Amino acid sequence: MELNARLPSGPIEQRWDRCRFEMKLVAPANRRKYTILVVGTGLAGASASASLGELGYNVRTFCFQDSPRRAHSIAAQGGINAAKNYQNDGDSVFRLFYDTLKGGDFRARESNVYRLAQISLNIIDQCVAQGVPFAREYGGTLANRSFGGALVSRTFYARGQTGQQLLLGAYQAMMRQVAAGRVTLFPRTEMLDLIVVDGRARGIVTRNLVTGEITAHLGDAVVLASGGYGNVFYLATYAKGSNCTAIWRSYKRGAGFANPCFTQIHPTCIPVTGDYQSKLTLMSESLRNDGRIWVPKKPGDKRPPNEIPEEERDYYLERMYPSYGNLAPRDIASRAAKRVCDEGRGVGETGLGVYLDFSDAIRRLGRKVIEERYGNLFEMYQRITGEDPYTVPMRIYPATHYTMGGLWVDYHLMSTIPGLFVAGEANFSDHGANRLGASALMQGLADGYFIIPYTVGDYLAGTKLDKVSEDHPACREAIDNVRCITKRLLSIKGKRTVDSFHRELGRILWEYCGMSRNATGLKTALARIPELREEFWRNVNVLGTNEEFNQCLEKAGRVADFLELAELMCLDALERNESCGGHFREEYQTPDGEALRDDANYAHVAVWEYQGEGRRPLRHTEPLTFEYVLPTVRSYK
């Protein structure tokens, strides 16, 4: 597998400009002759579809929900970063670049991250012009808030519904192209395989989720914007339908998978309460602007929070990280929470929780201000837990939230399969080993609005593509493959439900490949996952037929893929003998428990190449070099 990242050279500020200048262009009149397939309608997919449509390409866009507007991006709460420096607090493109690179623990490419910071400026402008109702000051200017891992205020937001508003902006722009006849939508349609002809991505195989019809869609390029794979843990903050199928099946067709073990555990989620629980709910990181995190100093202190006097509380983040305090980055805040709970100081019935307390802020700013800032989040908390966070501190605990790993892409966002582009959370590109808050929305829209439209054009202009028809052997083989998987799933008729396998897989991963990992645990997981997978293919119970609306079958296919991906995650975690960002290997830590990076041996991207069923995948590396920000110990003290 060749990993040519196609990184431009020259001064970092000019690289993206230069790259764009050197790109080949498709003549406007020729664009409609090209068909581009976009899988996903989240921020990345919807913005890419809209922009490609505006340019005049013939776009076909797919999602599994009943409407493109329901993609998982809709649930993002807190905000989107941009280096506008509207607050005059010292922000700049370089600072956003620096914060993101450092926040990612120096495991991302400088060129990519710099471009992301540059483009952040255009994103806000574009969204405002589309009518995104961002929060404003009384003077009418855009408002900002702070997020973890930054000392400047650069996060733009629309109440606690930023993702919703940004997605509706992109969705509406895309629907305008639907009306113009340039984008054709395929909702309730799931991609189940990639069609590769002569080494190039030329199409996808889909299943119509209402009728079960299996279809091959052919085109000149494929853009995957199918989101992250955090639901591999079963309990996560993702929408229930989020899955890895599109990227996993593309991996099995030859796309390299980068850094699968880099997953993010978010520090502020509502703790688990029972076995029936189907998902975990995030409480936006923005709450850490005004909420203070604490646990009792004494282990096993079961008094209600209001009865624990000030001097018997441990505001551990403020104590351990005085300069960032409650705004320490996510990986660090999550591990600190785990540590105090492991010490027996956790709160709530299960002992797996810490307090997020607003009483100081309410005293200082008044209830009304807090209501204005976080009203809907407080409401959501109360709805779920039955407790009033205005009077009783919230209880929170870390949960799986984001995947930094994903399909490997070069600077053009093209995977190792020519013609297969990957955008948004589905790729691995910009966040290294840990993502900073409010940066995923930024990356999704940067990819979709401002990168994919150029790089796909460059690919099409520079490539001669023969016509492919549906009876091409590669096409028929992919359709057969999908039919075969479906048939197999339906014929097992075993005893266990799909969810029961998924839950068990989640427990294994959370235990051994979650917030902290060690070699022994990872080896245990590597033994248990194949066993579970073997049982799945022998004993899963998938009811009904293919030719109907069958949610059980949909889920089964997704869980089958998670059962394979989980193994690759553990393998990747085991091979990376260092701690960095969200990947914390217990063997590699400083005396005071901080992550110990090993730049001499692991300053690289790990890229896995599929070798066929039952065979160990190959691990390749793309070295990371740093010219502008030299890797240092990442200190937030």
Place this chain on the structure above:
Amino acid sequence: MRIVLYIWRQPHRDAPGRMVRYEVAKVNPDMSFLEMLDVLNEELMNRGEDPVAFDHDCREGICGSCGFMINGVAHGPLPGTTVCQLHMRHFRDGDVLYLEPWRARAFPVIKDLVVDRSAFDRIIAAGGYISVNTGSAPDGNAILIPKEIAERAMDAAACIGCGACVAACPNASASLFVGAKIAHLGLLPQGQPERYRRALNMVAQMTQEGFGSCTNIGACEAVCPKNIKLEVIARMNRDFLVASWRARREARVEGFG
């Protein structure tokens, strides 16, 4: 807690449906309504029976996927709450609940509690946007927007497109949904150039999809999980009237020309 459910079962669009009785014996009050249905479905599957189909995704009350009638009320008894955010602590041991899909001519049933809401997407495609190509935007602070206006636009923009308003309306009107988008975009300076065209086109599409008209009953507002206010419908009607008047005038002018 023990809950008795009568659920609408319909295998596919063209098949007849009927209410079927189920019982969930061990309901934990901290469960969400959908988690209770998950438990029911696990039991059904373990017995080899077809699980109940329902749409859901985020389970956080924001994607608008979920929704059905509980005892005749869209999204159930708790105001301002989608079924995925409705918890069982709001029900009592032994409660009998009737679950039915959204019923409207424009929302055909796909299976059980799942309906086809693609009409909403077509209404948005008819004009629910601001026409600005990627790359052609001025600086974000170039046009100042008073905070109150931004807040009011946000109130309307909070619509999640779930369809509860249509299900609750005796006329199956989509006016609250359409009005919310017209208000969101029409309140903002960026939305002015297309304001009247937008109203005309979206309302025309709504009618074409087979939604009924608004007779000011207000059932939609009562069930809206995002508390969208009836005033958005008044705004839609105003914009639509102005737009129709202008369209007639233009037609006349053209007629003479």
